[in-house]
Amino acid sequence: MNMGESLTKVGVLGARGKLGSAIVAGLEQSEDVDVVARVGSADPLQALLDSGAEVAVDVTTPEAVMGNLEFCIAHGIHAVVGTTGFDEERLATVRGWLSDARGVGVLIAPNFSIGAILMMRFAVQAAPFFESVEIVELHHPTKADAPSGTARRTAELVAAARRDAGLGPVPDATSTQLDGARGAVVDGIHVHGLRIRGLVAHQEVVLGGVGETLTIRHDSLDRAGFVPGVLAAVRGVPGHPGLTVGLESYLDL
Ligand SMILES: NC(=O)C1=CN([C@@H]2O[C@H](COP(=O)(O)OP(=O)(O)OC[C@H]3O[C@@H](n4cnc5c(N)ncnc54)[C@H](OP(=O)(O)O)[C@@H]3O)[C@@H](O)[C@H]2O)C=CC1
Numbered sequence: 001m002n003m004g005e006s007l008t009k010v011g012v013l014g015a016r017g018k019l020g021s022a023i024v025a026g027l028e029q030s031e032d033v034d035v036v037a038r039v040g041s042a043d044p045l046q047a048l049l050d051s052g053a054e055v056a057v058d059v060t061t062p063e064a065v066m067g068n069l070e071f072c073i074a075h076g077i078h079a080v081v082g083t084t085g086f087d088e089e090r091l092a093t094v095r096g097w098l099s100d101a102r103g104v105g106v107l108i109a110p111n112f113s114i115g116a117i118l119m120m121r122f123a124v125q126a127a128p129f130f131e132s133v134e135i136v137e138l139h140h141p142t143k144a145d146a147p148s149g150t151a152r153r154t155a156e157l158v159a160a161a162r163r164d165a166g167l168g169p170v171p172d173a174t175s176t177q178l179d180g181a182r183g184a185v186v187d188g189i190h191v192h193g194l195r196i197r198g199l200v201a202h203q204e205v206v207l208g209g210v211g212e213t214l215t216i217r218h219d220s221l222d223r224a225g226f227v228p229g230v231l232a233a234v235r236g237v238p239g240h241p242g243l244t245v246g247l248e249s250y251l252d253l
């Protein structure tokens, strides 16, 4: 940090949660960021305004995040969102709010981990070459949403890559099944979720063709692994007005 350069003032929403507390601890070590507000479910959003926050990092719940985002956008605060639960309808609502807020940036990042972003990128690269693909996501048992935001995003990206390559539906002769036995289906891709004590966040993308399979796996072993991505997002969001989905858009991959 050079003399005369000012720190970016950041407010963390969900600051006392599992991810939020790791983010606060990580950002407090950073030389160019000042954590000016730590907001929990009982705290008023006014704390963002009172502290002069320029960027809000939202890691709350799918129920809370839309209200938080509407507030931030209305008050000209850039937002970095790690909270999951975004579908096309929610994204359209955010775009609508942003259309009246020139210069405000919102990043929706289904996963802040650089390894997870690369895992998704590699899955997209591999997708055109394999007839079959399914996704297995594995998380701690206190996770509220299933499938994970990362798994949904991976499925959407892989499905788009398959469509671009002219591939049809994945082969599957299942004709009778118990409900849920083949997982959820996102954009034609089967997604399976495991909730296991001891795990943090993990995902496998299993691809197969005649005579071979390829498994791409990523493991988040500690929430400290999300912090470098959060920092890149906080630094990047003021320079990316409008809505961006996926931290990869900010990175030179
Ligand atoms: N994008 C990514 O890389 C990652 C995303 N996530 C996502 O982040 C979210 C949080 O995960 P996690 O930390 O594990 O969950 P936790 O349940 O541990 O934390 C959520 C926190 O949100 C707080 N909260 C709830 N409502 C509000 C509100 N209205 N305003 C402010 N704070 C609020 C709660 O606060 P209080 O304690 O005060 O009630 C709680 O501490 C999930 O959606 C998860 O999927 C998680 C890991 C990585």
Ligand SMILES: O=C(O)C1=N[C@H](C(=O)O)C[C@H](O)C1
Pocket (backbone or CB within 6 Å): 084, 110, 111, 112, 139, 143, 144, 147, 148, 149, 150, 151, 200, 201, 202
């Ligand atoms: O809840 C979590 O823990 C995680 N949530 C995100 C998701 O749903 O993809 C990111 C990561 O998987 C950890």
